[in-house]
Amino acid sequence: MNKTPQSGIFRENSHHMHFLEYRLTSNNCNLIKKAITEAIQNIQPGEVSLVISFGKQAWQLLQPNWTPQTLENFMTLNGEQGHCAPSTQSDLFFWIQGLDMGVVYDQAMQVHKSLKTIAELSLEQQGFDYHKNLDLIGFEDGTANPKTDDLKRSAALIPAGQPGEGGSLVMCQKWVHDMDKWDAVPVHCQEGIVGRTKEQNIELEGDAMPEDSHISRTDLTVDGVPMKIYRRSAPYGTVVEKGLMFLAFACELKRFTTQLDSMYGLTKDRKIDQLINYSKAVSGSYWFAPALEDLNAVLTDLR
Numbered sequence: 001m002n003k004t005p006q007s008g009i010f011r012e013n014s015h016h017m018h019f020l021e022y023r024l025t026s027n028n029c030n031l032i033k034k035a036i037t038e039a040i041q042n043i044q045p046g047e048v049s050l051v052i053s054f055g056k057q058a059w060q061l062l063q064p065n066w067t068p069q070t071l072e073n074f075m076t077l078n079g080e081q082g083h084c085a086p087s088t089q090s091d092l093f094f095w096i097q098g099l100d101m102g103v104v105y106d107q108a109m110q111v112h113k114s115l116k117t118i119a120e121l122s123l124e125q126q127g128f129d130y131h132k133n134l135d136l137i138g139f140e141d142g143t144a145n146p147k148t149d150d151l152k153r154s155a156a157l158i159p160a161g162q163p164g165e166g167g168s169l170v171m172c173q174k175w176v177h178d179m180d181k182w183d184a185v186p187v188h189c190q191e192g193i194v195g196r197t198k199e200q201n202i203e204l205e206g207d208a209m210p211e212d213s214h215i216s217r218t219d220l221t222v223d224g225v226p227m228k229i230y231r232r233s234a235p236y237g238t239v240v241e242k243g244l245m246f247l248a249f250a251c252e253l254k255r256f257t258t259q260l261d262s263m264y265g266l267t268k269d270r271k272i273d274q275l276i277n278y279s280k281a282v283s284g285s286y287w288f289a290p291a292l293e294d295l296n297a298v299l300t301d302l303r
C-alpha cells in the first residue's frame, strides 16, 4: 500500500509561512500526543496547511517500533574556510502555510497554545513569498526543483517498502544574508556566485559556470544517482535582518549531507560555495515528516 504524504509538502500556492520549532519539556507520551492533536484540530484544509515533523529522539519516544533508516540529528558543520553551519536540533517542527497571513497566524497561535504545555519554543520565524519566488538576493529560488508530481514525489518521499514510506526527511536551516556585502557585488559577479543569470534566470554553461558557484556545489550526482531534493524555502525579513528559511524534503538524508559537505568545502576538492561568504546559517535541523497514516497511528495510540 502506498501511504499518503502530508499534503502541505506539495502545496505551492502559499504566500505566507510560519516556522515553529519546539524542544520537549515533558516525556509523557500521552500528554505530548494530546497536545499535538489539539494543535492541529479544526484546520481548514483550503485555507491553511500544516506539516508536522519530528526530530529523531522525539519520534523514537512516540513511536519506539520503527524509525526511518536514514534519520539523524543535524550535526554542526565546521567548513574548510572557517564557515559554520550550527546545529540547533530540537524535537518538533510545525510548518504552517497559507494564502492569508491572518489565518496562518491564527493557526500558529493555536499550535503554540497547545504545545507550550509540553514543550518550549526553540525557533520561530515567519516567511513570505517575495515577488513570485524571488529570494531577497534578487534571484529566483526553486527553479531547478523537480517539475512533475512524480519527480517531486520521488525526490521528496521515502520509497514504498522502507520504514516511513510516504513520509519525508526534512531539512530546515535559517540563513541571515549580509545584504550590504551582497549589494556591493556587481551583477555579473553575483551571477557567477549563484550560477544563473539574474534577469533571465538562465543557468550558466561551460566555462562560464564557476566550480564554486552555488549551482556547481549543489547539483550533484553520487554513484550515478542525482542528489535531487524538493525545496520549499521562504524569504523572511525586517528592514534590519533578512534572509532565507531554507526548507527542503528528501527521500534520504544523504541528499542533504552531500550538498552541505560540498557547500562547506568538506569534499576532496575542498572548494566552498561562494554564496556562504554572503549569507550565514544560524540554525540547522533534520526532521521526519511521517505519512498521514503513520502520524494518525502515533497520535491515536494512547496508553
Ligand code: HEM
Pocket (backbone or CB within 6 Å): 135, 137, 139, 140, 141, 142, 143, 144, 145, 173, 175, 194, 196, 214, 215, 218, 219, 229, 244, 246, 256, 259, 260, 275, 279, 280
Ligand atoms: C542562503 C541560502 C541559500 C540561498 C539564497 C539559495 C538560493 C538558491 C538559488 C537562487 C538557486 C538557483 C535557482 C534554483 O534552482 O532554485 C538555488 C539552487 C539550489 N539550491 Fe540553494 N540556496 C541557499 C541554500 C541552499 C542549501 C543550504 C542547499 C542544500 C543543502 C541548497 C540547495 C540547492 C539546490 C539543490 C539547488 C538546485 C541546483 C540545480 O540542480 O540546479 N541551497 N539556491
